[in-house]
Amino acid sequence: MSLEEAKAHLAVIHAADDLLIGAMIVAAREVVERATAYALVVASYEWAPVGDRSAPLPIEPAAVTSAAGDRPVLFDTVPGPVPAPLRAAILLLVGDLYANREAGITGTIHVENPTVDRLMFPYRRVAP
Incomplete structure (x- = not known):
């Protein structure tokens, strides 16, 4: 997942958040790797x-x-090639991290995006 790909997904055209977005890419990738046990890098x-x-x-x-x-x-x-559903899950997680950088706001309802789980589900390892 490149910084340019993530910025395009986020519709970010400035460089001010490049370091932050890069860290979010790493965090999102690690979440997907741990959830699926599938090496991505x-x-x-x-x-x-x-x-x-x-x-x-x-x-x-x-x-x-x-x-x-x-x-x-x-x-x-x-790792081998990264499956498209896992790339999409990373982008969705980066988008969520970027949009929700602070603690929750009182009086709002936070709903997790079920698409992330749907994208990762076929790749989840079943315990032997």
Whole structure:
């Protein structure tokens, strides 16, 4: 997800919020990755699994880089193409983050966008 793509979605034509929007892109991508366990960018992580478990990794596809039995488990994600529904979910989350940067206002009703969940649902991992 590029800054230009997010700014086009937000209809932002100035550069004053570029740093803020960039941070929102990262946050939205991480939300989608954690909700779906689907790697969207190349990244390195450390994971502290409970018990002896070392698979499945919390985000895949990925390759373990630490030695067998080491804790935390170190791994690098190796993503493929990002599915269009997940790109759309990221854009919707960025839009929500940009529009709602402050705490809720008294007297209004905040409704979450159900489209984000619908876009991510087919990609959610089912626990083994």
